[in-house]
Amino acid sequence: MIQLPNSVKAYFNASNNEQLDSFLEAFKEDALVIDFNREFNGLETIRNWCKSDILGVHVRFDITDAWEQDGAYAVIASLDGEFDKTNLPDPLLLIHTFKLADGKIQELHVSLP
Known part of the structure; x- marks a missing residue:
């Protein structure tokens, strides 16, 4: 697994530590998620x-894989928390x-792998 930039690490650490x-x-002022x-x-x-989708339901991320491609960083993380897990x-x-x-997050795309 690659060494992640500080802002990417901060995203996951801050989420996990609420x-x-x-x-x-970790984000630029005009960032897009x-x-x-x-x-x-x-x-x-x-x-x-x-506040609503991460901290409000106590999401915890566990990074399982990461790589850099064409200047972007992709991170696969398993997550758990207090949200409806039905289906x-x-x-x-x-x-x-x-x-x-x-050095800060300009864009973040979240999807299924």
């Missing part, structure tokens, strides 16, 4: 997404694809 401010510091078909533009909407695979794996600018 640290909203540290989570937001695409979580499946939902888009979150800018830090304020990303803050709300994090979800076990383990639940998601791929997070990060595009960075100036």
